[in-house]
Amino acid sequence: MFNDFIKNYNIIRDILRDCFLYGCFSRDGLENKRNVSSRKVSYEMRRIQQYVEEKYIKFEKDGRYKLLSLSYDFMRHTDNFLINTYMTKSFTRTDILTYFHILMYIQAKSISCSLSTIENGLNDEGLISFDKISSKTIERKLAEMRESIGILSCKVVKRTKYYSISPDILQTLNNDELVELHTAVSLYKNIMFPVTAGYYLDQTLKDYMRYERKINSKDINFFNYRHVHFHPVIEEQVLWEILKAIHQRSKVKLYYHSPKNQDNRNSSKVLSPYKIRYDVRHGRFYLISFNNYGKCIVSRLDRIENVEILEEAFQRSDFDEEYTKLMCCSWSSVSLDEGKEPENVKLEVIIDEQNERYIVEKIMSEAPNGTLEKIENGRYHVSLQVNDSGEIIPWIRGYAGYVRVLESAELAERLLNDWKEMLLAYGIV
């Protein structure tokens, strides 16, 4: 039977990525690409359609096939609609009811309550039945609400736990300050990772203003964004686990999946997670970690299915120097191979000095640690060091017509071959 909700976000991640990024696969096309059953693809596509607003979903016909795609325009659509895909978790009836009954009971009592008080209170009100819900279930729910969600706090008096609603951290803010905070959140929820947390907070703040303060909050649309990708949101559950591990200084095991076959899962060796690198241009997260032999491992977050946080700890400071050495000349994600030195790259930039000086400024602003030398009017040399010159080829290509590679000869030849191949693609021999 078709179920609206899912237990685990991983179920929709791959299909969401294919739909969102590509949008050119029919149900059969995806079935072949992902090696999953047609029924599963169909279910996940239906689910995605339920969570994402209609205006972002496009349907195209390609012969007899129906194509579904998700796309947006960065000027018109500023809210990341993929956040909604996280609102899909399935709960049992008992889960939901216990959560709200506990909250409402403690709120109504306005005092700290022990497990037995809560349990007896709910039973007296006829909201739970001891036949159906055990003490253990309520105790587990209370622990979840305190430890992982944080909506309850707890103190222990003579070995008995007393639960209360968590302190209201907004209590000292007046209504104007709440509106001010709402404006700030509406900006940062799109630009500070994990953005999902920002969107959740935005909603909670709106609820707080409405229910706790009786303020009608308006939708804020004062900001728009450039170079803010929506798709990295799909990796944010993995990102959050990694951030926790980095912060706790806990080693991890990563479980990768191959894009072609979900069942082909591979686990990594034990790793010390050190840093998240985010490629702003392409919207891609990388984890830089070190294995037990000190080797630097770079992992794409979109290839990671699960993160296991281990009890084994590491010292972050052990890798500070190594990270700087291995990544300081990385354009995006390539680390320096053991025993190797960064490559020297020298570019000649040829411009019309009067009208195109901005090209040189743009190149310099994009080349970290690049140095500039003016040879003569309209001719400049830019020198930089990179771990792997292959990483900067797309960037150099972007300055077609202005840039010639002087060093290295291999890089110059690769670029020249690319140009010739491009002309061939356009039918020019």
Next chain:
Amino acid sequence: MFYPSIEKAGKPGCMASRMHSEQRSETERPANEAKRNDQPPVPVRFTKLEKAWLKAVLEKDEIRMLLSSQTIGKLQMELCDFDSPIKDEYFEMTNIIKLPEITQQELYEKNFRLILDALIQERPIRYSNTDKKGNVYSNKLALPVSIEYSMRDARFRVSMYSLDDNRPIMANIFTLSDVRIVDEEVNIDRETAKKLLFEQKYSEEPVILEVTDKKAAMERCFMCFSGMERTSRDLGKNKYEIRLNYYLFEEENLIRSIISLGPYVRVVSPQRISDEIVKRVKKSISLYND
């Protein structure tokens, strides 16, 4: 039900007294304690994840342009014991644009706040500006449409509708001077100005690309153009067609992005863009022959 009993309970108490009562255990509960009758049945509180994020936001430099120091101080005090795993030192942004530092930080922050106020109040501003070429524009009248943040260069810019020239414009916030909110009547509102920007600046025909999916060309393509409305279809034999709708002021960036994707991405139409790409590629080859 236990909830209706709240309605019957005593007078509303202040937030602080409620806080204290929450922290008292039932064993310490004073008699006849007043309950708030205006509190919602379900309390609204931030989760740990949300608190972690909020604490990290308070560490951002630009937050002081949006929140008063008093608000920041209050929130920091509330969150001082909360341990957030979201820290700047755990992230490194790559492929960014590093622009020269803003020299007049105070003026920049003041301008930002004024423009944000103008947006909130939906009122026009008067300002002076000096562009890159040194041209000075004095006492110009415009309606702010939005504040734009670029994640690549971490700069805020203001998108406005110029009431002197009747056209959308974009300006660096830090180059503006003498910014003030004015009471003058204007014949356009923000939503209309936005619509004009969308309509006037949107290309009539899409760019059609043919992508050969080698060396992850499709994935790179979609990542580069993720913020553009698009459709795509499978042409078979590992080839795909992508149609991109774009804003005319983005055309130069679009051309550069297409070229940066390399030989596996070809512009099918419009001919104008295809010709421009061929021209640039030919010029690139000629640089090696000189």
